[in-house]
Amino acid sequence: MKELDALLNDWKDNDNQTRKAFTELVDYVNTLPDITLDFVSRPGVSYSFRPRHTAQTKRPLFAMVDVIDDDPDDRWLSVCFYGDLVTDPQEIGDWVPEGLLGEDACCFDMYEYDAQEMAHLKERISEAHRNAPE
Secondary structure, three states: OHHHHHHHHHOOOOOOOHHHHHHHHHHHHOOOOOEEEEEEEEOOOEEEEEEEEOOOOOOOOOOEEEEEOOOOOOOEEEEEEEOOOOOOOOOOOEEEEEEEOOEEEEEEEEOOOOHHHHHHHHHHHHHHHHHOOO
């Protein structure tokens, strides 16, 4: 996870506090049992944090937390889940056909830190984690 550490060390947060949101989500995922983590670094495009439940057999992850890096001074987050692993009772997310590794997804974009949105995302992460084992 040297690439993740490098991103966090180099990322200067702005008033939107998306770095704070990202680190809070990463820290939350790290509290979940039975996970492995992958991090895909594509500077100028995205940085992708990908947790996987150790009991998953058909999919390589249960969530994808992307830092969108099209403007390094104004990064934003896209948090996606397989559509069949989560619910979105408040209909906050966007339904994205074939949006997560070729499968239908429910995605949430975050342009600035919001405590209520963070709580919702953590609930979705926990839900996807519970539903991931296949």
